[in-house]
Amino acid sequence: xxxxxxxLRTLTVAVVGSGTxxxxxxxxxxxxxxxxxxxxxxSVSLTPTPDPGWEFSAWSGACTGSGACxxxxxxxxxxxATFVPLVWTLDVAVVGSGSVDSTPPGIAxxTxxxxxxxxxxxxxLAATPAPGFLFAAWSGDCTGSGACxxxxxQARAVTxxxxxxxxxxxxxxxxxxxxxxSTPPGIAxxxxxxxIYLDGExxxxxxxxxxxxxxxxWSGDCTGAGACxxxxxQARAVTxxxDTMPFLDGFETGDTSRWSSRVP
Numbered sequence: 001x002x003x004x005x006x007x008l009r010t011l012t013v014a015v016v017g018s019g020t021x022x023x024x025x026x027x028x029x030x031x032x033x034x035x036x037x038x039x040x041x042x043s044v045s046l047t048p049t050p051d052p053g054w055e056f057s058a059w060s061g062a063c064t065g066s067g068a069c070x071x072x073x074x075x076x077x078x079x080x081a082t083f084v085p086l087v088w089t090l091d092v093a094v095v096g097s098g099s100v101d102s103t104p105p106g107i108a109x110x111t112x113x114x115x116x117x118x119x120x121x122x123x124x125l126a127a128t129p130a131p132g133f134l135f136a137a138w139s140g141d142c143t144g145s146g147a148c149x150x151x152x153x154q155a156r157a158v159t160x161x162x163x164x165x166x167x168x169x170x171x172x173x174x175x176x177x178x179x180x181x182s183t184p185p186g187i188a189x190x191x192x193x194x195x196i197y198l199d200g201e202x203x204x205x206x207x208x209x210x211x212x213x214x215x216x217x218w219s220g221d222c223t224g225a226g227a228c229x230x231x232x233x234q235a236r237a238v239t240x241x242x243d244t245m246p247f248l249d250g251f252e253t254g255d256t257s258r259w260s261s262r263v264p
Contacts, residue, residue, distance in 0.1 A: 008037040009073040011044055017083030018051040030081075038073040045070045048081045053119035057082045086119035088152040096162030097130035109160075117152040124149050125158060132198025133162040166199040168232045173220075176242030177213040181206050189240075197232040204229045207240045216241040 013021050013030040022029050024045045027036030038044055046069040048056040056066065062077040063069035071077045092100050092109040101108050103124045106115030117123060125148040127135045135145065141156040142148035150156045172180050172189040181188050183204045186195030197203055205228040207215045215225060221236045222228035230236045 006039040006041075009040055009042070010076045011036050011038060011071065011073060012076075012078045013046065014078070014080040015083070016080060017057070017085075018054045019056060019081065019083035020049045020051075021079075021081045022047050022049070040073060042073045043070055044073060044077075046079060046081070048083070050083050053086050054083045055086050057084045087116045088119060089155050090115050090117060090123060090150065090152060091155075091157045092125065093157075093159040094162070095159060096136075096164070097133045098135060098160065098162035099128050099130070100158075100160045101126050101128070119153060121152045122149060123152060123156075125160070127160045127162070129162050131200045132165055132167070134165050136161045136163045164198060167196045168199060168235045170195050170197055170203055170230065170232060171235075171237045172205065173237070173239040174242070175239060176209075176216070177211060177244065178207055178209040178215060178240065178242035180238075180240045181208070199233060201232045202229055203232060203236075205238060205240070207242070209242050212245050213242040214245060216243050 011028065013028050013034045015021060015031045020030060023036065024047070025042070027038065028034065028046065046063065050056050058064070058066045059069050059079060059081060061079045062071045063079050069079060071079065090107065092107050092113045094100060094110045099109060102115065103126070104121070106117065107113065107125065125142065129135050137143070137145045138148050138158060138160060140158045141150050142158050148158060150158065170187065172187050172193045174180055174190045174193070179189060182195065183206070186197065187193065187205065205222065209215050217223070217225040218228050218238060218240060220238045221230050222238050228238060230238065
């Protein structure tokens with residue numbers, strides 16, 4: 001009788017990231033047991049299993065790509081399995097006028113409304129209404145009007161809705177020869193003398209006299225002749241009064257050197 005001996009070939013497996021690789025036939029259970037000797041010519045199949053929050057990315061070495069891995073043990077072989085963390089996308093939308101920011105950072109909507117987070121990350125969203133608006137409610141993966149926290153164990157989408165608090169009218173009247181303009185825009189009186197502004201908005205008015213006129217002063221919700229700013233927390237009315245400089249001739253003043261002068 002003649003004895004036949006088969007040469008043994010070594011299969012070495014490495015794991016990058018968080019996961020396990022097992023073999024058929026048995027022998028590899030990496031990262032616990034990553035090396036096994038197989039008889040020459042044995043066909044060995046390797047199976048990757050990612051840990052929670054991870055996914056299998058690719059093989060390298062004697063196997064490549066991300067599909068099935070089967071190696072023929074006609075020589076010593078080495079295979080590496082790479083696992084990568086799962087990431088999920090959080091999409092935020094804003095309805096109305098306001099902003100949403102996240103902790104940890106990444107969302108600063110409406111400027112930056114999409115961010116990828118690692119699997120399992122707890123993301124808190126904070127809603128900040130713009131002046132004249134209030135936060136109404138969350139919808140999507142958060143609901144109601146309270147705190148919003150989402151666990152990124154899948155793709156998530158959240159909408160923040162803001163609604164106007166209220167609006168008030170600003171009425172401007174011009175007496176005399178001049179005009180009044182507003183910042184922010186809206187008033188260009190005497191052409192356009194009424195504008196609707198959001199509750200709480202601050203409006204500055206500027207008076208410009210024409211020709212031989214001069215600005216006398218404000219009345220109503222602004223007084224005096226200095227700067228005029230009104231806070232639109234109720235309906236407001238402002239009057240700008242202009243007057244014309246009187247014409248003085250030399251006979252009226254008794255001084256002919258002052259002929260045709262004007263004084264305010």
